[in-house]
Amino acid sequence: MIQNFQGMARRLGQLLRKEGITNERVLAVIESLPRHLFMPESLAHKAYENTALPIGNGQTISQPLMVATMTQLLMQHDCSKVLEIGTGSGYQTAVLARLIPEVYSVERIAELQYQAKRRLKQLDLHNVKMRHGDGWQGWASRAPFDGIIVTAAAREIPEQLLQQLSDGGVMIIPVGEQRQQLYVVRRFGDHFEQKQLGDVRFVPLVPGALA
Numbered sequence: 001m002i003q004n005f006q007g008m009a010r011r012l013g014q015l016l017r018k019e020g021i022t023n024e025r026v027l028a029v030i031e032s033l034p035r036h037l038f039m040p041e042s043l044a045h046k047a048y049e050n051t052a053l054p055i056g057n058g059q060t061i062s063q064p065l066m067v068a069t070m071t072q073l074l075m076q077h078d079c080s081k082v083l084e085i086g087t088g089s090g091y092q093t094a095v096l097a098r099l100i101p102e103v104y105s106v107e108r109i110a111e112l113q114y115q116a117k118r119r120l121k122q123l124d125l126h127n128v129k130m131r132h133g134d135g136w137q138g139w140a141s142r143a144p145f146d147g148i149i150v151t152a153a154a155r156e157i158p159e160q161l162l163q164q165l166s167d168g169g170v171m172i173i174p175v176g177e178q179r180q181q182l183y184v185v186r187r188f189g190d191h192f193e194q195k196q197l198g199d200v201r202f203v204p205l206v207p208g209a210l211a
């Protein structure tokens, strides 16, 4: 059992500052969230290291620096309704829930989705709607979203997700297979502008069938 996570979470925040994260609201959330609750108890002693960790079903909880980087990118825009693809542990979802009024999250593995839902409830985060579904399809009935954040690597940018962005909206998404790049895509009417921000490493955004 981790008793005093606050000190460890603050040290993680310091490390993220050194790595270039500057958004104080994002840092404050990471410094106050119990990341150890988002993983198997046997790994909890590593929860405040800057590393991705296995969460079962062949998936991982993303590295804190990547969560902070993607959240900071999103926060540069005025987002009040955000869609996350790939709930996984729910940690990124919880970070978003503390910063953004309305959060939607889609996960294809039912067991992970169930656990994430329980964790968010335990933390009193009630502004999140979750769905067991295929992220390639997004969540059309709840669209449009001012922000979309994809936490698994897509072999190409999913067309459905582009269509679910609001005018002026922003999508943060890792794209590629062997070699992946983090993309920021902005929508201006029917026109999309994309920027590549460098190499990243994510589990794949699996096409099709649910698990």
Ligand code: SAH
Residues within 6 Å of the ligand: 059, 060, 061, 062, 085, 086, 087, 088, 089, 090, 091, 092, 093, 106, 107, 108, 109, 112, 133, 134, 135, 136, 151, 152, 203, 204, 205, 206, 207, 208
């Ligand atoms: N944000 C999560 C990242 C988990 S890893 C965290 O930090 O815990 C990526 C997640 O995307 C996995 O849980 C995986 O099951 C999910 N995923 C992969 N392909 C998907 C798809 N097509 N639709 C929805 N979720 C998907």
